[in-house]
Amino acid sequence: MPDLPRVLVVDDSRLVRASLVQHIKASYDVKEEADGEAAWQTLVLDQSIRAVVSDLQMPKMNGYELLERLRSSRLRRLQQMPFILVSGEETEEERGKARGLGASDFITKGSGSIEILARLGNLLALQQAQEHLDTGREHMVQNPASGLFTRKYLELQAAQALSHSARHGIDVSLMVLGFDGYSELSNKLGPTLAEEVGNRFAKMLAGKVRQEDSLGHMGEGQFAVVSPGTAPNYCASFAERVRQAVEVSRLSVQGKSLALTVSIGLASVPTDLVSSAGALLDLAAQRMQMAMQAGGNRIESGGILPATRPISLQHALELLRANRQGPVLPHLDALLAQLLPLLSLMDKELDVTLPIAELEHYLGERKSDKK
Incomplete structure (x- = not known):
């Protein structure tokens, strides 16, 4: 049914898949997969899929792992795809983990057609509104x-x-x-x-x-x-x-x-x-x-x-290499104070004659003038 939105149902139980398909087949074109790894391959290849309804406990790749892979995908359509988890005996902590990974909604096993269709319809409407907003942004x-x-x-x-x-x-x-x-x-x-x-x-x-x-x-x-x-x-x-x-x-x-x-x-x-x-x-x-x-x-x-x-020595050197002395001039005193320990070491270790005492005296006077 090409005119209907396509939904992927993922569950390792054939009976559960058949039940879900029966609930939504009048409103959606449904594809089925029995494990998370097969579902992932289908989602990457089939760009017509608009939403996922998935069990949590599955072989090869469980519902948590499938959800995490979608939300971390480089494909924007997968990052934002509505993802409904079919919940069985999961604890509130496990549900919280699923929410943290980006689950869009939950349905319990045994939910009726009205509830499942309402949740799918609401999520797809929100997705369509977001797509219109994104298009509007591009036009701006x-x-x-x-x-x-x-x-x-x-x-x-x-x-x-x-x-x-x-x-x-x-x-x-x-x-x-x-x-x-x-x-x-x-x-x-x-x-x-x-x-x-x-x-x-x-x-x-x-x-x-x-x-x-x-x-x-x-x-x-x-x-x-x-x-x-x-x-x-x-x-x-x-x-x-x-x-x-x-x-x-x-x-x-x-x-x-x-x-x-x-x-x-x-x-x-x-x-x-x-x-x-x-x-x-x-x-x-x-x-x-x-x-x-x-x-x-x-x-x-x-x-x-x-x-x-204040500017750093590195920034001052970059300015000088760019032949821009003007911005460096107001900072010469501060730069000299930063350089003085290095100059003192050079004077001692390289056996060169540098006016260290005069420089220290100059900085001391400048510091006194500013008080």
Whole structure:
């Protein structure tokens, strides 16, 4: 019956399979397998199967193992496929294990047609609704080249995260990033090449955000990341890593090397008192603009402006290799303090003459001046 949704029934008992088939055959096209391993092979090969009704205790591969294999599959249709377990004498602990592995629902052996059909119907309706939602999300993609979402979609994701935050008391953080001097870059390269630069950056950023984060466009040369469940300090740490990565990068466009920087604005709930997801996005965007107006290549988090954040020796060396001495100059004292033990060891072991005493005296005076 090709017009009916196809369901796979898995049980090592021929009588149980026959009973289940009898209950649902008027509404579904049914395939049968007698063990978990055969069921797995059928599920991989038959893309028309929409749901699974499976026993727990089976030879070769039991119901737990079959369920776990589906949920860990690389195939999205198997990850999300409705999976109903036929329960017999299992304990509540065993049912809890099945729920943890991703069981969609349970029916008891001996359940009637009405109950089985109702549970299957509800699960398939939910699956269809999810598929429509996924299709709608794909239609909200702004730029096929970058694969990023629109601001409207970001607001929807932020609104869902804020609702979850209100119920469970967890943080929601959001960052808006923008290329410093993007309009000048666009004038210099042309809009098409400037957009390509932005897309390359977006792809780099997409590889660094978590699966549960949402990355999208905010405007020309501007991007946003919604991070549910992320505390503001962790979001700030990630933002700083992104800022540093862009600062030391060298992007080649038409044979020319570009030096780019970004400014980043952060906002979070409940730290920031905002009334909506749109207001949270706007606040982060305003702080990004503040960072740009303060000179760019920095982060504005709503309290502390990290104009002279400490940098590591490795980052300083990367900047110098990129012929960018300017960002290193404010940190020379701190870098010298980090290097001094190494310089002292070199002076002692390599039999070279280094002005260790003078350097120590200089650092001591600088430290006194700052008190």
